[in-house]
Amino acid sequence: MSAAVSIADPDQLAIATIRTLCIDAVQQANSGHPGTPMAMAPVAYTLWQRFLRFDPDDPIWPNRDRFVLSMGHASTLLYAMLLLTRVKAVNPAYESLGEDSVRLEDLEHFRQLDSKCPGHPEYRWTSGIETTTGPLGQGVATSVGMAIASRWLAARYNKPDFELFDFDVYALAGDGCMMEGISSEAASLAGHLRLSNLCWIYDNNHITIEGNTSLTFTDDVATRFLGHGWNVLRVGDANDLEMLSRAFETFRRETERPTLVIVDSHIAYGAPTKQDTSGAHGEPLGEEEVRATKRFYGWPEDATFLVPDGVDAVFEDGIRSRGRAARDAWFELLAAYEKEHPDLADELNRMQRRHLPDGWDADVPTFEPDPKGLAGREASGTVLNAIAGRVPWLVGGSADLSPSTKTRLTFDGAGDLEPDDDGGRNLHFGIREHAMGAILNGLSLSKLRPFGSGFLIFSDYARGSIRLSAIMELPVIHVFTHDSIGVGEDGPTHQPVEQLASLRAMPGLIVIRPGDATEVAEAWLTIMELRHEPVALILSRQAMPTLDRTRFGPASGVRRGAYVLADPAGGDPPELILIASGSEVGLAVDAWNTLTDGGVRARVVSMPSWELFDAQPSEYRDEVLPPSVTARVAIEQASTFGWERYVGSKGAIVGMNTFGASAPLKELQTKFGFTPEAVVGISRERLAASSAG
Numbered sequence: 001m002s003a004a005v006s007i008a009d010p011d012q013l014a015i016a017t018i019r020t021l022c023i024d025a026v027q028q029a030n031s032g033h034p035g036t037p038m039a040m041a042p043v044a045y046t047l048w049q050r051f052l053r054f055d056p057d058d059p060i061w062p063n064r065d066r067f068v069l070s071m072g073h074a075s076t077l078l079y080a081m082l083l084l085t086r087v088k089a090v091n092p093a094y095e096s097l098g099e100d101s102v103r104l105e106d107l108e109h110f111r112q113l114d115s116k117c118p119g120h121p122e123y124r125w126t127s128g129i130e131t132t133t134g135p136l137g138q139g140v141a142t143s144v145g146m147a148i149a150s151r152w153l154a155a156r157y158n159k160p161d162f163e164l165f166d167f168d169v170y171a172l173a174g175d176g177c178m179m180e181g182i183s184s185e186a187a188s189l190a191g192h193l194r195l196s197n198l199c200w201i202y203d204n205n206h207i208t209i210e211g212n213t214s215l216t217f218t219d220d221v222a223t224r225f226l227g228h229g230w231n232v233l234r235v236g237d238a239n240d241l242e243m244l245s246r247a248f249e250t251f252r253r254e255t256e257r258p259t260l261v262i263v264d265s266h267i268a269y270g271a272p273t274k275q276d277t278s279g280a281h282g283e284p285l286g287e288e289e290v291r292a293t294k295r296f297y298g299w300p301e302d303a304t305f306l307v308p309d310g311v312d313a314v315f316e317d318g319i320r321s322r323g324r325a326a327r328d329a330w331f332e333l334l335a336a337y338e339k340e341h342p343d344l345a346d347e348l349n350r351m352q353r354r355h356l357p358d359g360w361d362a363d364v365p366t367f368e369p370d371p372k373g374l375a376g377r378e379a380s381g382t383v384l385n386a387i388a389g390r391v392p393w394l395v396g397g398s399a400d401l402s403p404s405t406k407t408r409l410t411f412d413g414a415g416d417l418e419p420d421d422d423g424g425r426n427l428h429f430g431i432r433e434h435a436m437g438a439i440l441n442g443l444s445l446s447k448l449r450p451f452g453s454g455f456l457i458f459s460d461y462a463r464g465s466i467r468l469s470a471i472m473e474l475p476v477i478h479v480f481t482h483d484s485i486g487v488g489e490d491g492p493t494h495q496p497v498e499q500l501a502s503l504r505a506m507p508g509l510i511v512i513r514p515g516d517a518t519e520v521a522e523a524w525l526t527i528m529e530l531r532h533e534p535v536a537l538i539l540s541r542q543a544m545p546t547l548d549r550t551r552f553g554p555a556s557g558v559r560r561g562a563y564v565l566a567d568p569a570g571g572d573p574p575e576l577i578l579i580a581s582g583s584e585v586g587l588a589v590d591a592w593n594t595l596t597d598g599g600v601r602a603r604v605v606s607m608p609s610w611e612l613f614d615a616q617p618s619e620y621r622d623e624v625l626p627p628s629v630t631a632r633v634a635i636e637q638a639s640t641f642g643w644e645r646y647v648g649s650k651g652a653i654v655g656m657n658t659f660g661a662s663a664p665l666k667e668l669q670t671k672f673g674f675t676p677e678a679v680v681g682i683s684r685e686r687l688a689a690s691s692a693g
């Protein structure tokens with residue numbers, strides 16, 4: 001629709017366009033959050049138009065500055081920016097097809113099925129969105145991972161005359177982000193690491209859903225961030241473009257600390273009755289209020305979804321031309337770099353596409369049979385080091401538990417990522433599981449291959465971020481050790497029970513719980529080739545016998561999620577199936593020995609991964625678990641929840657139904673029925689029941 005708009009100032013014209021598009025989208029959808037986009041439009045505009053090094057024609061250019069909308073409920077603000085700057089869509093093969101990522105029709109269908117403008121910004125779905133946001137606090141924490149990635153990439157790839165990486169990371173946050181604990185974890189680590197390339201902008205509007213923040217939030221945010229080692233700036237009026245610019249310039253000059261810009265704003269700026277009220281937060285303004293607000297902006301009150309002539313030129317003269325020049329210069333630099341540093345350029349190329357270096361698996365060891373065996377975490381540490389030595393961008397660490405999780409990279413030159421060593425391969429997250437999860441996402445969004453580790457029990461602390469790694473289809477590697485009541489004396493607070501079931505319930509997350517050192521190696525080989533799936537690798541604290549693979553089925557079956565480990569002698573068909581994962585595979589084999597000696601035709605199925613198994617064709621699944629064999633026993637030191645799907649109504653599950661207890665492992669095994677005798681007893685019972693039936 002075209003209508004006369006008499007706003008002469010190009011900045012104000014663009015800002016009013018952003019504001020009214022956001023208002024109209026929410027009004028049309030009859031749902032969403034109009035107030036914050038209206039208030040923050042000048043902030044987003046100033047940042048994008050004057051500072052952000054971002055080329056809308058190539059939204060995946062590796063050295064672009066990142067913009068994260070941590071207040072995901074203000075999604076229309078981001079959509080309006082993508083629309084007006086004409087960001088191009090990129091397909092999953094990282095190719096631009098020349099189409100706009102967000103079209104006016106998408107905004108008109110805000111929150112409707114298949115619109116590129118869903119309720120909250122979704123990475124992968126809409127090009128130009130750097131990370132999925134909505135769960136408050138996640139965006140700011142993820143931005144820390146991006147800022148670390150910028151530093152790491154610079155340390156590894158920048159060479160004299162080749163400043164390939166120096167991108168900055170901006171995140172827009174609200175009161176909710178500031179209240180969520182994850183922002184404190186992330187800010188604390190960012191301050192420690194002196195991430196001066198990181199800028200958070202805090203929308204200090206004093207409003208959340210329930211009303212004024214005086215209800216719940218009287219922190220001195222500035223002092224808090226000074227305490228975290230940040231520089232803190234204030235802009236007293238979100239409409240003051242010059243003050244905003246000054247703040248961003250100050251951020252750019254800062255070399256020692258991350259920057260927080262506290263911006264005072266008025267939610268629903270310009271709405272006569274809703275400004276500064278929580279009524280502007282989660283519902284449309286309403287027809288009358290929309291008209292009055294448009295009048296206030298000097299906008300034609302009948303116009304909807306109006307983009308006046310001239311707005312395109314405003315952005316062309318700002319972010320578009322500046323971004324294009326920066327992007328083109330970067331690719332010229334890269335072309336010269338390819339000649340001078342071909343190996344590093346090749347690495348970059350592969351990393352950007354989530355491909356691996358040739359020969360990446362050449363050092364992965366094989367494990368000799370050993371009845372005493374190795375702990376899952378020990379075997380994993382060995383394999384991880386063998387792979388990381390050949391995959392330079394495989395980086396990670398632990399939430400202060402690497403001596404326990406065995407994820408430390410120990411080869412020469414691995415180094416530690418610290419304020420003075422941006423290129424270290426060992427990250428130290430401190431005791432901050434939740435922020436670790438989000439930072440891993442930020443690293444992965446920047447195309448590094450990150451792993452993080454901790455005790456399985458504390459995966460709950462990181463769950464919000466793990467969930468986002470699954471929603472975003474990021475190949476983040478979550479390593480969780482101390483995976484069961486096998487932790488023994490530490491007792492119920494440290495014994496995971498329901499964590500496996502809850503991780504398995506998460507769509508898109510692949511959970512793998514290998515049963516001996518050979519399966520651990522196979523698990524890592526499988527994981528490394530994933531490009532779009534996060535993984536939870538679940539490892540034992542205690543030793544597991546390393547099986548003799550000349551006697552038992554090959555561990556290559558890990559790739560298929562479950563496989564036949566042992567069968568009745570002479571090729572007889574099984575009458576009973578024992579299914580186990582992780583440390584219980586050895587127990588299943590012990591029980592199988594006894595049963596076999598007793599003349600029972602038993603099969604052992606090792607099932608390290610439900611998700612990988614469920615993805616197999618039904619022929620394979622029926623081969624491993626023949627439907628005719630109903631006498632089945634699943635064994636896992638975890639909640640029994642969900643195993644019914646593999647053992648069926650005639651099967652039994654040897655698992656946990658309580659929180660465990662504090663005692664030496666042997667005693668716990670007896671108390672909770674994880675002994676060969678108990679498993680044999682239950683197996684015979686199932687067998688009898690099935691033949692009776």
Ligand SMILES: Cc1ncc(C[n+]2csc(CCOP(=O)(O)OP(=O)(O)O)c2C)c(N)n1
Pocket residue numbers: 036071073074134135136137173174175176177180205207208209267281
């Ligand atoms: C982790 C999390 N908890 C709760 C919500 C629901 N929620 C969405 S917005 C909001 C209030 C946010 O207030 P603020 O960040 O100040 O945003 P403003 O209303 O000022 O835009 C809440 C509680 C959420 N999105 N994420």
Ligand SMILES: [Mg+2]
Pocket residue numbers: 174175176203204205206207208
């Ligand atoms: Mg607020």
